[in-house]
Amino acid sequence: MDESPSSPAPRGAADLQLDADIGAVLRDRLPAVAAQTVAAVTEEVPSYAGGFSGTMGDNIEAAVQMALAGFLKLASGSRDSDPSTPHGPTLEGAYALGRGEARSGRSMDALLAAYRVGARVAWREMADAATKAGVAASTMARFAELVFAYIDELSAASVAGHTDELSTTGRVRERYLDRLARNLLSGASADVLAASAERADWPEPRTLTAVLLPAAQVRGVLSLLGSGTLRVGDELPGLEDSEELSLLLVPDMEGRDRRRLLRVLAGKHAVVGPPRPWLAARASYLRAARVVDLVPAPDPPAPLDTEDHLVDVVLGADPDALADLRTRVLEPLGELRPATAQRLGETLRSWLLHQGRRDDVAADLHVHAQTVRYRMGQLRDLYGDRLDDAQVVLELLLALHPPAGEDVVLPDDED
Known part of the structure; x- marks a missing residue:
């Protein structure tokens, strides 16, 4: 916020010196002008409809009256050694108003609309009073310029406050959300998580x-x-x-x-x-x-x-246990040449998955049904009656399940 005499409103005030009597007339009208300004904003800006009743309405009306009084001080040249002195508190109030709008979850659209409505009503009422007091037309023109320069500065101050509040609360909320996510990952208690969610407004x-x-x-x-x-x-x-x-x-x-x-x-x-x-x-x-x-x-x-991939997750839960299971249940294949053991293992897995349907196994392995019969004869010799034991069948299926994302690669058939 620029509160220096070089900002538009103090600069304009330097070119406009209202007569003390006219200033007094306008100050007498301030309560009425403030009341009419609040009424117009309430009626014309839907976001504020019903929001200025009771104590809130009194506070808003007082704030509007203070802003108008600050304007009249500028217009009357009633400044101390620092020309921005009466202007500064008003800008601070506008800045705080913008921050309050952000905290309420409202955009700046409503507040800027309120400023426009307020400027129109305030200018109409104050211009009427000034005209009746005999202010010259040339002075009225400069008076109008000062009114709207003043409103522009209030608007800019509120926009700055709104932006700063969003920036600050956004960073704070982002930190709270990050903390909530990390609490979830660490397995924090339900009470801690509920408090984290509330703090982050999540x-x-x-x-x-x-x-x-x-x-x-x-x-x-x-x-x-x-x-x-x-x-x-x-x-x-x-x-x-x-x-x-x-x-x-x-x-x-x-x-x-x-x-x-x-x-x-x-x-x-x-x-x-x-x-x-x-x-x-x-x-x-x-x-x-x-x-x-x-x-x-x-x-x-x-x-x-x-x-x-639930099977992969289950089988990968204890790699050492899976390795021990494979060593034990595939032991009968251990004495064979690696290529033969691999072919028989793949055939046994397909046989178990297809519940012994030879033609389905042959189609799955891309071999002749007689080849499946021959290989299963070899496996019967190696495992005997254990292939009819449900527990052994389960263990074999687990042991023969290929690693995730991989297929069992068979060498060229030598049968």
Whole structure:
């Protein structure tokens, strides 16, 4: 805010010296002018309709009267050694008014409209009084210029206050939202999370869904998601190279909305966790992080839905246990040549998955049905009756499941 004598209103006041008697007449009209200004604003600016009643109305009317009194001091040349002295408090009040509008969640449109209405009404009433007091036409012209220069300065001060408040509260809220997201990732208690959400003025959703994606792609995705989406841009727990990834926690993306989320992520290397109650968002993140570690990114880029990789997550939960299981249940194949063991293992897996339907197994492996029969004869010799044991069948299916994103590669058939 420029409060120096070089700003427009003090400069204009230097060229306009109202007679003391005229100034007194105008000051006598201030209460009526202030009341009419407030009434006009209330009627013509919908955002303020009903908002200036009771004590609030009295306060606003007093503020308008103070602003008009400040203007008359300028117009009358009633300044001390510092010409900006009466002007400064008025600008400070306008600045505070702009900040108050931002805190109330209103844009500057309503306040600027109020200034325009106020300037029109104030000028009409004060010009009428000045004309009746015999002010010359040339003086009236300069008087009008000063009125609107003064209103422009008040408007500019309010805009500055509004901008500063949004900037300050925006940075503060961003910090609160970041703290909320990190509390969710750390598994903080429900009381801590509820307090964090309230402090950040963040509406609590039903669920949150974790989305991991390259940091460079976050801006474009965020523009297509709801404003309640939380973001963590670095130091993601439990992930190697986490500096290359960002996390989004997206509200209420279950059911049909999940399909919409996947469409938004089309063509991107994203991993989408399961929806979880918002207090349990950490579980969604941990699932997505596991799939990042277990499942290779597709080429061309496409989102990975963790719901399609639950088997990989289960089998990858304890790699040592899975390795021990494979060693034990695949021991009968251990004495064979590697190429033969691989072919028989693939045949056994297909046989178990297709419940012994030989033609289906042959189609799956692209071999003749007689080849399937021959190989299964070899496997019966190696495993015996254990192939009829449900527990052994389960263990074999787990042991023979290929690593995520990979196919079992068979050598050329030598049968």
